Amino acid sequence: MNSTGRNFIEILKTREPGTISQLYDCYAPALYGSIFRIVKSHTAAEQILEHTFLRTIEDIDQLTNSAVLFTTMHGIARASACENVLLNTLNNREISTHPDDQINAVSYTELMEGMEYQCGEVVRHLYLEGHSLTHTSQTLAISADKVKTQLRSGLAHIHRKINGSQNVLGATVITSPLIQF
Amino acid sequence: MEMNSKEIVESGLLELYALGTLEGAELDMVSNALETDPALKNELDQVEDAIFLFAQAHAVTPNPTVKALLMGTVHYIERLKKGEVPAQLPVLNENTRVDYFNEWLEREDMQLNPDFNEAQVSIISQEQDKMTAIVWLKSGALPETHENEYEKFLIVEGTCDITIETTVHALRAGDYLSIPLYVDHHVRVTSQVPCKIILQRVKC
Numbered sequence: 001m002n003s004t005g006r007n008f009i010e011i012l013k014t015r016e017p018g019t020i021s022q023l024y025d026c027y028a029p030a031l032y033g034s035i036f037r038i039v040k041s042h043t044a045a046e047q048i049l050e051h052t053f054l055r056t057i058e059d060i061d062q063l064t065n066s067a068v069l070f071t072t073m074h075g076i077a078r079a080s081a082c083e084n085v086l087l088n089t090l091n092n093r094e095i096s097t098h099p100d101d102q103i104n105a106v107s108y109t110e111l112m113e114g115m116e117y118q119c120g121e122v123v124r125h126l127y128l129e130g131h132s133l134t135h136t137s138q139t140l141a142i143s144a145d146k147v148k149t150q151l152r153s154g155l156a157h158i159h160r161k162i163n164g165s166q167n168v169l170g171a172t173v174i175t176s177p178l179i180q181f
Numbered sequence: 182m183e184m185n186s187k188e189i190v191e192s193g194l195l196e197l198y199a200l201g202t203l204e205g206a207e208l209d210m211v212s213n214a215l216e217t218d219p220a221l222k223n224e225l226d227q228v229e230d231a232i233f234l235f236a237q238a239h240a241v242t243p244n245p246t247v248k249a250l251l252m253g254t255v256h257y258i259e260r261l262k263k264g265e266v267p268a269q270l271p272v273l274n275e276n277t278r279v280d281y282f283n284e285w286l287e288r289e290d291m292q293l294n295p296d297f298n299e300a301q302v303s304i305i306s307q308e309q310d311k312m313t314a315i316v317w318l319k320s321g322a323l324p325e326t327h328e329n330e331y332e333k334f335l336i337v338e339g340t341c342d343i344t345i346e347t348t349v350h351a352l353r354a355g356d357y358l359s360i361p362l363y364v365d366h367h368v369r370v371t372s373q374v375p376c377k378i379i380l381q382r383v384k385c
Contacts, residue, residue: 028243033240071199126202149192159230
């Protein structure tokens with residue numbers, strides 16, 4: 001896949017199946033993991049993943065040249081996952097606790113190692129569980145400004161940790177992963 | 182409150198922008214600053230890089246049928262855009278015959294792809310209350326449970342075992358099976374050739 005993006009984006013705009021297939025292989029696992037962390041149900045996560053790709057394909061002509069494709073897709077996935085949780089909460093439905101629906105949290109623990117406790121809590125609330133800034137601020141009893149700076153510190157920590165030690169996750173990290181268009 | 186680029190970086194607003202949680206005046210301010218300051222854009226790239234790496238660290242491989250269904254849906258949408266009229270189909274039952282679907286089973290654009298891997302889906306019709314598709318499975322489908330739709334199988338070619346909780350149903354061409362709600366089930370293909378199925382999911 002062309003990581004610099006412009007040619008790829010032009011091809012993606014044709015909705016050619018081979019390109020969509022490549023896009024899926026490249027991004028689906030990362031998106032699925034993010035969605036599942038929020039909705040905690042494989043059935044719901046699968047539906048949201050499909051919705052994320054279909055909406056991206058549908059909207060591809062309208063995306064701005066400065067956007068980064070993964071971030072755009074991640075935004076769609078995260079918003080849909082949060083909406084799903086909200087609907088489930090309103091409908092008072094239980095979240096699955098099936099053993100198959102649990103993710104191995106080893107990599108999460110390793111990534112968080114050395115991170116200040118409050119930073120970790122902010123990352124967990126905002127990123128992994130999809131809560132809003134206001135909700136995170138109220139739950140952790142810290143100001144919204146503090147949430148913002150803690151998120152910045154937390155993501156910088158993750159960035160350093162992953163770039164500094166690829167072996168910490170037991171997997172190779174793609175070094176130039178983002179498709180820009 | 183207006184901020185310069187340095188203040189935006191130090192405030193943590195870029196991270197919220199990248200996560201898509203920024204709203205109102207703050208969103209406008211960051212969007213405007215990004216348009217005029219390449220250094221700030223560069224900083225945003227770093228943040229987005231971190232988000233992707235973090236997502237990669239938590240990657241989970243979805244069930245292979247999800248990709249097959251997505252590709253089938255993309256193909257179906259393109260067909261509708263070209264003017265295909267959505268078919269109105271009956272709900273499958275034990276009396277439904279495979280030859281009812283010959284119109285779709287014989288279509289050139291609904292045949293097994295040469296690069297077929299584990300699963301392929303060609304959607305016949307997506308109606309408000311149900312989705313009907315031709316599905317090919319090479320080895321089977323992972324366990325799943327449906328809470329809001331009935332899944333119905335009509336075998337076209339090949340053979341498979343469909344296990345509903347602990348009961349195994351051995352199916353061959355022409356056989357029909359409906360999966361009840363809230364029960365764990367999975368498919369194991371038992372033939373040398375891919376198992377070709379008319380699959381219907383009916384909302385309840």
